[in-house]
Amino acid sequence: MLLVGITGGPGSGKSTAAGFFRELGAHVTSSDETARALMQPGETVYAEIVRAFGSSVVAPDGKLDRSALGRLAFSEGRLQELEQLVHPAVLAAEKAWAERLPSDSIGMVEAAIFFERLLPPGIDRSSPSPEVLQSVAKQVHQRFHRVVLVTAPDEQKIERFARRMLSSHADSSESAARADAARRLALQIPDAVKAPYCDEILPNDSTPEVLRTRVHALWQKLQS
Ligand SMILES: CC(C)(COP(=O)(O)OP(=O)(O)OC[C@H]1O[C@@H](n2cnc3c(N)ncnc32)[C@H](O)[C@@H]1O)[C@@H](O)C(=O)NCCC(=O)NCCS
Numbered sequence: 001m002l003l004v005g006i007t008g009g010p011g012s013g014k015s016t017a018a019g020f021f022r023e024l025g026a027h028v029t030s031s032d033e034t035a036r037a038l039m040q041p042g043e044t045v046y047a048e049i050v051r052a053f054g055s056s057v058v059a060p061d062g063k064l065d066r067s068a069l070g071r072l073a074f075s076e077g078r079l080q081e082l083e084q085l086v087h088p089a090v091l092a093a094e095k096a097w098a099e100r101l102p103s104d105s106i107g108m109v110e111a112a113i114f115f116e117r118l119l120p121p122g123i124d125r126s127s128p129s130p131e132v133l134q135s136v137a138k139q140v141h142q143r144f145h146r147v148v149l150v151t152a153p154d155e156q157k158i159e160r161f162a163r164r165m166l167s168s169h170a171d172s173s174e175s176a177a178r179a180d181a182a183r184r185l186a187l188q189i190p191d192a193v194k195a196p197y198c199d200e201i202l203p204n205d206s207t208p209e210v211l212r213t214r215v216h217a218l219w220q221k222l223q224s
Pocket residue numbers: 009010011031032035066067069070073079082083086087090111112113116184187188
């Protein structure tokens with residue numbers, strides 16, 4: 001089994017690329033979706049988040065209010081606290097998932113922060129030193145046989161992220177959605193810094209159809 005990590009910034013198009021790989025026969029899992037499932041009421045992670053963050057992150061229907069949690073995490077400096085509650089469970093679920101894959105398959109884990117989550121606490125995630133990055137990259141490559149980075153210009157990422165957010169949160173304004181995207185982007189290592197530590201670069205700077213063509217070419221390469 002070949003285990004591939006697909007990463008990229010917010011709105012880069014990694015879920016779209018992962019979807020194209022799935023159409024071609026890849027087994028795909030998304031860390032955002034796994035985390036979302038583990039944050040549902042009844043799950044241990046849910047209870048730990050409510051204990052740590054309080055009732056202000058619980059919506060009237062009893063589920064977590066992801067917008068409120070996002071504000072605390074991305075605007076009020078509580079991201080690492082949240083990650084420490086969520087990441088161990090996500091990693092364990094992904095490990096169990098990978099172990100169940102057929103031996104002749106290609107498995108893909110799609111996530112924004114394979115590198116970032118391994119950075120030491122307190123470090124500026126947008127500019128880690130080369131020494132730190134090298135050690136983090138070593139750990140990422142121990143986990144995955146190949147690492148694919150989906151790239152796009154930052155402005156395009158922000159635009160796509162904001163457009164998607166506006167379509168699902170009718171109450172949000174365009175400026176708030178763009179500001180949210182920019183905050184998340186600033187908490188990730190820039191593409192140009194991360195690229196040398198990735199095996200394959202998948203540019204998504206054109207149409208989805210162009211991305212699909214590039215995914216097809218990369219799929220051939222991964223298979224061989
Ligand atoms: C704060 C939360 C509740 C906001 O939820 P929301 O539905 O708005 O966003 P969602 O989870 O769908 O993530 C969308 C994108 O935001 C960015 N993002 C999410 N978590 C992080 C993070 N820890 N660091 C940087 N960017 C992040 C990524 O680009 C991601 O693809 C959620 O993102 C969260 O719980 N994050 C912490 C856990 C985590 O790190 N998850 C990522 C994969 S394990």
